[in-house]
Amino acid sequence: MSKTSKSQLSYEDMHADLSALIACDTCFPPAASYGAFCDLIETRAADLGGRAERVAVPPHLWQADGVTGARVNLVLRPDIGPADAPEALIYFHADTAPVGDGWTRPPLMLTREGTRLFGRGTADMKGCIAAVLAALRHLKQTETALAFRPVLAICTDEEGGLYPGIRYLAETRTLPDVLLNLNGGAQPRIWGGCLGSMDIAVTVQGLAAHSGRPDQGINALEEMLPVLAALQGLRQDIETRTTAMPPPPGAPDLCARLSITAIRAGDKGSALPGQCRVVINRRYLPEENPDAVRAEIDQTLRAAITKTRLRGWRSDQIGHLPPVTDPSGPWTDRWTQARAVAADLPVDEFTLYGSGTSSDFGWVQKAGIQHMLLGGLMRPDAAVHGPDEHTTVDDMETLAHAVALFLSADFPTSSDQRKQTPPNMETS
Structure with a gap:
């Protein structure tokens, strides 16, 4: 011993x-x-x-x-x-x-x-x-x-x-x-x-302007709101997906997750923000393909952003841990x-x-x-x-x-x- x-x-x-x-x-x-x-x-x-x-x-x-x-x-x-x-x-x-x-x-x-x-x-x-x-x-x-x-x-x-x-x-x-x-x-x-984890940073471009003349700008933060709503809709679908991996005792089956974890736009009250950056975390199942995980998020973003006045956008993978x-x-x-x-x-x-x-x-x-x-x-x-x-x-x-x-x-x-x-x- x-x-x-x-x-x-x-x-x-x-x-x-x-x-x-x-x-x-x-x-x-x-x-x-x-x-x-x-x-x-x-x-x-x-x-x-x-x-x-x-x-x-x-x-x-x-x-x-x-x-x-x-x-x-x-x-x-x-x-x-x-x-x-x-x-x-x-x-x-x-x-x-x-x-x-x-x-x-x-x-x-x-x-x-x-x-x-x-x-x-x-x-x-x-x-x-x-x-x-x-x-x-x-x-x-x-x-x-x-x-x-x-x-x-x-x-x-x-x-x-x-x-x-x-x-x-x-x-x-x-x-x-x-x-x-x-x-x-x-x-x-x-x-x-x-589960696996993927962090994606989404940056959208509006047009900065004085908040007293909002007609001269495009508020990137406000224009991002329907995009965030679209991500929330995607989350409802994602969280119905479960894995065969055994869950903790007494807990429900482990499911996929999507969370909006950070947002940054603007610096002061008198200026409309011309740019907005949002970080998304996606917890994905061993049964899911990481390329498909990323593509699904980008497709949701693209469909929502095209309905806004935003002038441009990009998404960047800034972190990834496989299952x-x-x-x-x-x-x-x-x-x-x-x-x-x-x-x-x-x-x-x-x-x-x-x-x-x-x-x-x-x-x-x-x-x-x-x-x-x-x-x-x-x-x-x-x-x-x-x-x-x-x-x-x-x-x-x-x-x-x-x-x-x-x-x-x-x-x-x-x-x-x-x-x-x-x-x-x-x-x-």
């Missing part, structure tokens, strides 16, 4: 790391401080030894309006585990959702109230980085025998953007067979996949059992289901790797992407314990899952 216990992985050992990570602003957009975040991670993880590699995504792949700064991914190989052991890649994304409005605590400062930990990124997903660093320090200090050599991948642009960092890694090098994605929840769940389908594989049982022990839950409480959220690991599957694991700190009431995002001390300690158990060589499982030796991660 592994010597690692939850009591040995105290949150107090994670506090300094989490506080520093929250204070480094990596909100997307623009997520312009990836380099500084890499500096911070390397400093915080220096006691683990090993080597660090920075992998930049070429600018022509990710450049878009509102996105600035180099897209730098950090791959850390701590100096723990036998040299001949297979690698296990543990994934995190460095960016967070925008701070947004409505916070009652400082969003870029860690605030502890009882067992709850507040700050942007506590649950999604800087808290996961702090938990794993604590787990690895414990394994190194106790000289625990490991079944895997951990590799940490801290990646760019999961929250948006054209080219997530994990996609670039998956397409340019051979990843390990063991892929642990910690951008998930703390609930007892076995990952059954997730994840059937990610279960040879390491699923080991990870589920590690999580069950760490959470002090029976294994049969872990249920396989999908979700309406999306993951950049859809690109990993497109690169040819089907099997992947999911865990993390998110919960339905954690205000992820909202004001007062938070996680808990217990969830962080539980995650650290689960990771330590999964990596440990003497962790007993119901079946021998080490018969397959995955390749190490190599540059292609």
Whole structure:
């Protein structure tokens, strides 16, 4: 039995790391401080030894309006585990959702109230980085025998953007067979996949004019209103479409979604806006074709805009995450059992289901790797992407314990899952 216990992985050992990570602003957009975040991670993880590699995504792949700064991914190989052991890649994304409005605590400062930990990124997903660093320090200090050599991948642009960092890694090098994605929840769940997500920016052109002489202009915002109504009509049709992917327990079948998520036009009351920009998010099913998804939106836009006075329009895809389908594989049982022990839950409480959220690991599957694991700190009431995002001390300690158990060589499982030796991660 592994010597690692939850009591040995105290949150107090994670506090300094989490506080520093929250204070480094990596909100997307623009997520312009990836380099500084890499500096911070390397400093915080220096006691683990090993080597660090920075992998930049070429600018022509990710450049878009509102996105600035180099897209730098950090791959850390701590100096723990036998040299001949297979690698296990543990994934995190460095960016967070925008701070947004409505916070009652400082969003870029860690605030502890009882067992709850507040700050942007506590649950999604800087808290996961702090938990794993604590787990690895414990394994190194106790000289625990490991079944895997951990590799940490801290990646760019999961929250948006054209080219997530994990996609670039998956397409340019051979990843390990063991892929642990910690951008998930703390609930007892076995990952059954997730929907795809497509972000489309629609920009329409009117004619700016003084608001006292509206006859001399074309109000781009007002002319956009019937177009928004047409999108609302399309949404009603889209949301009748469901997937065969199993839904969360007690929830209805997962369905496709269309949301209008951002709108910008004008600067002041005395001028008609000459331009209006709207962002549409489309959650699409594994059964849907992404080209058809985009074409349907463009057809709806075209039909509605031709009935307005607008002088021109364009639509641009500014983000895309393909669906994840059937990610279960040879390491699923080991990870589920590690999580069950760490959470002090029976294994049969872990249920396989999908979700309406999306993951950049859809690109990993497109690169040819089907099997992947999911865990993390998110919960339905954690205000992820909202004001007062938070996680808990217990969830962080539980995650650290689960990771330590999964990596440990003497962790007993119901079946021998080490018969397959995955390749190490190599540059292609």
